[in-house]
Amino acid sequence: MRTLPRRKRKGGRLIYVLVAVHGRREITRRFLEALKRQTVSAFKVVVVDDGSTDGTGEMLARDFPDVAVLRGNGDLWWTGAMRKGVDWVLERAGAEDYVICANNDQIPKENAIATLLKESREYGGAIVGSLSRDFSDPTKLYDAAFSWNWKTNRYARVPIGDQGRISAGVDVLTCRFTIVPVEVFRKINFEPSLFPHYLGDYDFFLTVKRSGYRLVLSYDSIVYDVGGPSGNFRSGWNLTLAQLRDNYFSIRSHANVIYMTRFFFRHCPSLFFKLVYIARLGLKIVLQFLSASVITLTRKAGSAKA
16 A cells, blocks of 8 residues: 655655644545555655544554644644644755645645646746645536735636636635745745634735745646535524624634734725725624624514414
8 A cells, every 4th residue: 555755855855745634534534545646756744633533633643654743732723733834844844845735625636746846846936726626526616716806805716718827817826735835934924823714825825925926826736625615604694693793703704804804904905995895894794783683683582472
């Protein structure tokens, strides 16, 4: 049975594949098994296990002894776990090494690592992301690269062509399976104190681009998503006060008002758009909380009658 690589080839570059996990043991196993099928072998897998209680740690020690496992107590969240992993890599990496930031719910094609390395070199040390397709229906695109419209505070998926690569208009990649030269991390790193869970990757890539690095989306590096949506965000207006509170203040919600506002003010280049954002957000929150109050009171009244 093929095992995961243990060490760097003498005189060559080493790629560190970094993934943060919390539970989901079998999904992590599937991801690591897929890495064994890669067409290159000069890479080292680093798993940050942030307090899993489902046997993930035991599975890693028993079935994947070549994986470097860093442990957290469950309070790292995603960005903190990635920062812990990057800091560990920086203590060991050479100047020409790379980090692939990955999610454990992505299954990379056999040539994914080789493709990312090749295209990063061809684009002068660019940061290169992968296309993420739906595992159950590979014709469906799950995730890719994005451009950001600060006027509306909305991001749009960069159009995907039939062949080649794209780079123009890419503001944000994701950490589903993206290669980053290690020297980038020596200058810019994840910021868990600002964005502990959601927006940590977007903040990193926007900061990286603003610092002059090139972001590229590879059409040829493909991963398949097996995890689906995550988090506890609920859409719509038919929400109770408790549900709305979780939407706007839970660390597991991508609509957390504190982190979203911090993100917008950190990256939006226009003071006017910042003021417009605050006005729109304030109005939306007031209207939603009024609606949620009515819904909550109506449900309580209905329960009392019953």
